[in-house]
Amino acid sequence: LDELDGQILQILQQNGRASHTEIARQLGVGHTRVRDHIHRMEAVGVITGYCxxxxxxxxxxxxxxxxxxxxxxxxDFDEFAAQLLAMDEVVEIFNVTGEFDALVRIWVRDFRHLREFLYGKISELPAHQNTVSSMVLANQVKPLTLSGR
Known part of the structure; x- marks a missing residue:
């Protein structure tokens, strides 16, 4: 990746809907150059999608x-993860080291929904052995930057 790729990625992380023309204007380069860089990053798997x-x-x-x-x-952990991902509440699963094997990030409507999820969904999975729940009080997300390369 070159410097222009990094600048393009930074803009797309802030606004995934930014057009090639808008990105080019911000960076002071031609829109075809931006388009070519984006297509190349998509082709090699640096950009994996937009959501x-x-x-x-x-x-x-x-x-x-x-x-x-x-x-x-x-x-099989992958089978367990696939069963979890099929549940609407689950948004992310991490296979981790340490005391537990998985961290499962969920969103539920209320405490009743949480109870139904814990005792009616997760506990019924064959691979499930034990769970401990933590409520998220606040979260902050930082997109991956290229400065750490």
Whole structure:
């Protein structure tokens, strides 16, 4: 990646809908040059897609939680993760080292919904052994930058 690629990525992280022309104007280069750089980064897998950021609160999901899960080591973790990802509440799964095998990030409407999720969905999965829940009080997200390369 060159310096222009980094600048383009920075703009796209702030606004994934920015047009080639808008990016070119901000960077003082031609739009075809921007287009070519973006297409190349897509082709080599640096840019893997574009998505809309949705506000869970606007959809009625008021509780954000992290569920720490112990998984039966005799079970296939990928199958367990696929079963979790099929659940509407689950937005992210991490296979981790340490006391637990997985961290599962979820959004639920209220405490009743959380209870239904914990005791009616996760606990019924064959690989599930134990869970500990943590409520997210606040979160801050920083996009990956190229300065750490």
């Amino acid at each position: 809309a950021t949705i506000d869970p609160l606007a959809l009625g999901y008021s509780i954000h939680a992290i569920i720490h899960v112990s998984v039966d080591q005799q079970q």
